[in-house]
Amino acid sequence: MHITAHLKSQGEGDEAMAADKPIYKRVLLKLSGQALAGKTQNALNPEAITHIVEEILSVRALGIEIAIVVGGGNIFRGAVSKDWQIERAEADNMGMLATVINGIMLRAALTGSSDCEVRVMSALHTPEVAEPFIRLRADRHLTKGAIVVLTAGIGQPYLTTDYAAVQRAIELRCDAVLAAKNGVSGVFNADPKQDPEAKLYRSIGLGDAIRQQLAFMDLPALVMARDFNKPIHVFDFDAPGSMRGICLGEAPGTYLAKGAKTKIYDGDAAA
Numbered sequence: 001m002h003i004t005a006h007l008k009s010q011g012e013g014d015e016a017m018a019a020d021k022p023i024y025k026r027v028l029l030k031l032s033g034q035a036l037a038g039k040t041q042n043a044l045n046p047e048a049i050t051h052i053v054e055e056i057l058s059v060r061a062l063g064i065e066i067a068i069v070v071g072g073g074n075i076f077r078g079a080v081s082k083d084w085q086i087e088r089a090e091a092d093n094m095g096m097l098a099t100v101i102n103g104i105m106l107r108a109a110l111t112g113s114s115d116c117e118v119r120v121m122s123a124l125h126t127p128e129v130a131e132p133f134i135r136l137r138a139d140r141h142l143t144k145g146a147i148v149v150l151t152a153g154i155g156q157p158y159l160t161t162d163y164a165a166v167q168r169a170i171e172l173r174c175d176a177v178l179a180a181k182n183g184v185s186g187v188f189n190a191d192p193k194q195d196p197e198a199k200l201y202r203s204i205g206l207g208d209a210i211r212q213q214l215a216f217m218d219l220p221a222l223v224m225a226r227d228f229n230k231p232i233h234v235f236d237f238d239a240p241g242s243m244r245g246i247c248l249g250e251a252p253g254t255y256l257a258k259g260a261k262t263k264i265y266d267g268d269a270a271a
């Protein structure tokens, strides 16, 4: 696999990795619902969606197979169940269905802008609008070059799409999870909004991130990634070309992997 070469470029600044040769063959992009809303109050924003399409197609153009797990937070999140005085499981059902709406939007936008084949799969039964998620079928779509949008998380309540992203990346043998953040450069050792001294990690081990309770992704997702050895890149999706850069070994943002060395951007001292 490409991970050793990738770590080399991270650790030693190997310029050769910057050549237009992808370091990954298959990736899983975790896109939050917020990415579809942009900075607006609306759930879906045309400019934000155009940006998503451009970023995804720029990675696909490298020949990389791409699966996407889309969130639903722009429409509904199960965590608000108490505010509505409804059962958590019902709220989670709504959240999962919200991701299906986003998935259909992505299919419509991607197919409207390219001749790429796009498949939307759902972990809940919604056969009129999305194929059921069947692992081997998703694998086959990816092998044939389709962009596969995975909706409804894993179809179970009390979880989020972060967890679904890591699980699907493992199931589908993706080389890495690309965890897109909006307006956040990566993983910091403290909340940069509260602490102006907060440092951005270049890389950190998944076990260390869990121990330090760095809250950039849900804990179950991080534990799963650590236990099944799935690397994660956390990066600013708003910065054009950053996802493509990661796939070319330029590695903006933070790289997390089991046993990865802790490095920070200014001087690479251990944080």
Ligand code: UDP
Pocket (backbone or CB within 6 Å): 031, 032, 033, 034, 070, 071, 072, 073, 074, 076, 077, 078, 079, 091, 092, 093, 094, 095, 096, 097, 098, 099, 152, 153, 154, 155, 156, 157, 158, 159, 160, 161, 162, 164
């Ligand atoms: N959800 C769920 N099971 C899953 C994935 C998601 O119940 O496997 C629900 C949960 O309520 C969650 C919502 O779907 O809050 C939307 O997903 P998420 O919050 O992860 O969206 P994001 O924050 O990425 O936009």
